[in-house]
Amino acid sequence: MEVSVVVVVPPVDSTLRLGAMSSEAKKRYLQLVQSVDAILRAHDPLHLLTSGAPSDEYEGEARAIVGRLARCADVEACREAVADVFEESFGSTNRSEHIYSRLAAEVFALKSK
Numbered sequence: 345m346e347v348s349v350v351v352v353v354p355p356v357d358s359t360l361r362l363g364a365m366s367s368e369a370k371k372r373y374l375q376l377v378q379s380v381d382a383i384l385r386a387h388d389p390l391h392l393l394t395s396g397a398p399s400d401e402y403e404g405e406a407r408a409i410v411g412r413l414a415r416c417a418d419v420e421a422c423r424e425a426v427a428d429v430f431e432e433s434f435g436s437t438n439r440s441e442h443i444y445s446r447l448a449a450e451v452f453a454l455k456s457k
Contacts, residue, residue, distance in 0.1 A: 373410065376410045376413070376454060377403070377406050377407050377410050378406075379454050380406040380409050380410055380451055380454065381400075381402055381403050381406035383447060383450045383451060384402035384405060384406055384447065385399065385401075385402055387443070387446065387447055389430070389443045389444075389447065390430070390434060404433065405429050405430065405433050408429045408432070408433070409425060409426055409429050409451060412425040412428075412429070413425070413451065413452075413454075413455055416452060416455070418452070419445075419448050419449055419452045420448075422448040422449075422451055422452040422455075423441070423444050423445050423447075423448035425448075426444045426447050426448045426451065427441070427444045430444070
């Protein structure tokens with residue numbers, strides 16, 4: 345008999361580890377969060393900012409995406425991570441995949457900088 349085991353890994357909350365990071369790693373992390381947040385604000389994928397939400401509306405999602413970025417081997421994995429973060433934060437958003445693909449391409453490009 346074959347048994348399948350599914351392991352669910354919760355999103356990494358990188359803010360909990362900030363104190364343990366070197367100053368250089370902390371600086372890089374915070375820069376990535378700011379950059380991802382800027383991408384999210386520029387695209388405003390859920391039109392929250394244009395609807396009057398505060399300018400930091402996507403900061404939590406930016407932190408969650410950065411926490412998963414190291415595990416993204418390619419743009420497709422990054423797209424999945426971005427979509428998962430938005431679904432976890434906002435529920436089923438019914439957004440078309442091209443929005444997440446555009447976000448992921450820009451976010452993944454940050455990884456190589």
